[in-house]
Amino acid sequence: MKVNKVEGSLSVVKKNVPFKLTETEMELPAELVALFDLYPENTRRPVNKTIFRNEYFKLTYNMNTKDLDVFSRGDIVYSAIPYDTARNYIQHAAIQYLLHPEETREYLNMHKNNLETYIKLSIFQITHKRVNKNSIKFKQAYNAIFQNPLFEIQILGRLLQHDETGPLSANLAGKFLFSENVNTGISEYVYEYLRFVVQLTTTLPITTDGKKVEILKSNLLEKTFAYNRNEKKFLTYQSDINPELILMNQEEKISLERSVIVEKQPLDLRNKPILRSESGKEIAELKKNYIPHSVHPKYTEKYFEKVIPKENTNLLNVVSDIHSLDGKFPFVNKSFNILVGDISNSQVTNEDIKGIYVIGNHELLDILPRNRKVMKNKNFKPFLNTPWFENFLENPDESWYMLPVGDHSFYEVVKFELEKRFPQMSILNNTHVVHDGIRYIGLTIPVALVKRKKEQQQYILKYLNKLLENDYDTPTIIISHAPLFNELSMLSTKSRAYNKDYNCIEPKIEKLFKEYNIIGAIHGHHHIPASAGRSKIVKFGDRELFVVCSIYSSINTGFELMELINPQHSN
Known part of the structure; x- marks a missing residue:
């Protein structure tokens, strides 16, 4: 040239x-x-x-x-x-x-x-x-x-x-x-x-x-x-x-x-x-x-x-941050959906949608009874006198940083409530499912705990070790509402929400990514517009991984994950 x-x-x-x-x-x-x-x-x-x-x-x-x-x-x-x-x-x-x-x-x-x-x-x-x-x-x-x-x-x-x-x-x-x-x-x-x-x-x-x-x-x-x-x-x-x-x-x-x-x-x-x-x-x-x-x-x-159109035909439909305010689920997809948290602010119920669902920070509010007196029932009673929960009830927008890390009994209560509203969805609270040959690990990370990242990354390491189960071959995708850390985030460094300190400091996590067949990560939380791109390829743990963030909008009712999954990875 x-x-x-x-x-x-x-x-x-x-x-x-x-x-x-x-x-x-x-x-x-x-x-x-x-x-x-x-x-x-x-x-x-x-x-x-x-x-x-x-x-x-x-x-x-x-x-x-x-x-x-x-x-x-x-x-x-x-x-x-x-x-x-x-x-x-x-x-x-x-x-x-x-x-x-x-x-x-x-x-x-x-x-x-x-x-x-x-x-x-x-x-x-x-x-x-x-x-x-x-x-x-x-x-x-x-x-x-x-x-x-x-x-x-x-x-x-x-x-x-x-x-x-x-x-x-x-x-x-x-x-x-x-x-x-x-x-x-x-x-x-x-x-x-x-x-x-x-x-x-x-x-x-x-x-x-x-x-x-x-x-x-x-x-x-x-x-x-x-x-x-x-x-x-x-x-x-x-x-x-x-x-x-x-x-x-x-x-x-x-x-x-x-x-x-x-x-x-x-x-x-x-x-x-x-x-x-x-x-x-x-x-x-x-x-x-x-x-x-x-x-x-x-x-x-x-x-x-x-x-x-309200309906899309994606085979693996990824969407997050719907924040429905009218009690209705805004789109239709009859295939497999991956809901990445913050789906409802109005106690939405949907008995038809199928797939997997991870917990976001708005689910924590949305599952609470509208009548606060009812919270004295057996499900919520264990948390009523804890400082983080009292602050969360009083002023949630100022209390996100106080949330317990994902290995906490409160999230099992959230999962139980969501299962009643979305009976055909698998609510992944630190669990996994296999669908068409792909293992999906759902970790509960409602918010990015920047000042407590050591504690949070110890939790991530614990559950990745547990859920990978020494199976080094099955292609695996890790899903969480907030990104695991900056290295696996779609958030631009130019964004006001970006914090350079939310980086991976646990070398054993990176070692897991080197050893296991992890092919990508999916997150939501940051409301990244589709115009900025819904996916990218990053290098972490000496391998190339895709990262996806697909927030809901009337023009974007989901991202087709099949575009990123190599045919050899699925059955």
């Missing part, structure tokens, strides 16, 4: 280079490592190495986590809307808009009623007047979405966020009205982001779906976003991009194998991006003086249709 450094980008001539992954499939090919030398900043950055960059974005490789990521280079502003959390959703929508224009329009049509509701609310927020669908103002606002591809991409991203996290309420006008959106800088950001990823994927063996960035592999067939169809959702140099979308400048077309084009519009599609170097003070003041006015989704859901 011949690499020539060019101002703002790279020009690469590929000559039948076999981009073969290393044995771990987590390290960069030598061809990409060679690019480190092209960027002087890499000499003073031992961790995050630049591989590719242009004026506004860069691709970096984290030497510690082995992750590839696309970052803005700091000057371009994603959105002038304070606390706008949709960037990853909009980037994902941008890629899918290029790859699957018909499916994305179908998705928007499915949400027509919800989109109309958002537009009416947006108009009300700026005019304080109610409008109906027949008004000229409403029709103009609705039609503007489909006259501008960069704005349509944003709407697609907002609806993806809606389906995953619940209805939006803050700053709706800037998000759903083109007349207000032109001042946010988001269209300009989307333009530059797409320009970069097209340059990137055309130039290097890199692929992205707008969320994940990976080394190009041959088997990129995955579920299309929001659908159960097997189609490619990753942008690569082989992608068949809709030729009617032109987002690239004419001179850039010459240097790329193919380009993304946006059709000429009556309205100017984009201006210069908003830059922090020019507008940073104004944006900081806007954020500083911003008065939050968002509404919790549970109060606004009644105004919106639920569009995503």
Whole structure:
């Protein structure tokens, strides 16, 4: 591979280079490592190495986590809307808009009623007047979405966020009205982001779906976003991009194998991006003086249709953190379910669902009788005079750190109550089951006890030794509500919830992972959105393991674990 450094980008001539992954499939090919030398900043950055960059974005490789990521280079502003959390959703929508224009329009049509509701609310927020669908103002606002591809991409991203996290309420006008959106800088950001990823994927063996960035592999067939169809959702140099979308400048077309084009519009599609170097003070003041006015989704859901199907067909369906508030189980799966805790906040009962269930921290509250006097019965009486339980009853949100480690009689009471509500589920309180040749060990870890990690890891070691039963061959998956420790967690180091001290300090645990056929770990608890990825591969105990965290949302009713289990592991 011949690499020539060019101002703002790279020009690469590929000559039948076999981009073969290393044995771990987590390290960069030598061809990409060679690019480190092209960027002087890499000499003073031992961790995050630049591989590719242009004026506004860069691709970096984290030497510690082995992750590839696309970052803005700091000057371009994603959105002038304070606390706008949709960037990853909009980037994902941008890629899918290029790859699957018909499916994305179908998705928007499915949400027509919800989109109309958002537009009416947006108009009300700026005019304080109610409008109906027949008004000229409403029709103009609705039609503007489909006259501008960069704005349509944003709407697609907002609806993806809606389906995953619940209805939006803050700053709706800037998000759903083109007349207000032109001042946010988001269209300009989307333009530059797409320009970069097209340059990137055309130039290097890199692929992205707008969320994940990976080394190009041959088997990129995955579920299309929001659908159960097997189609490619990753942008690569082989992608068949809709030729009617032109987002690239004419001179850039010459240097790329193919380009993304946006059709000429009556309205100017984009201006210069908003830059922090020019507008940073104004944006900081806007954020500083911003008065939050968002509404919790549970109060606004009644105004919106639920569009995503309630039933999924996953064979091994992993889901956690449903937190049902209405006494109902929100989805249907007739196969084998792995419920990873925090399923109910309203004493849900489900007699049909099958599979396994581990205990989360919200189960501890949910199994308590609504009439506290009843707790003097034989099940709860042993705990009534203990300090941790009294504090837990009085102020649970301030008492999680006081919970006993998982080897405690209280959790057997929780298991007993859950078995009555979910009669076809195996409640795994430090026990295991074998299903289709896979051993599932369920450890009770309701919360991450960071300051008591030595005690907790001694408990983990005790039960792993007990439940593995000197069976070194059966493929095994370990499930717990809170992650076992950082090494087997989906939580990003950038998250506010991340604590570097929640690491594995017990070498005998790592030794067990080396000796036994442990293939993966599953957890919940941290409410990691699907847009951040539901699984990853990590190295622990000298073996590669998958880690899964799949929280519930109306768009995500479960993760198909079969995607990660090698066929040779199951019967």
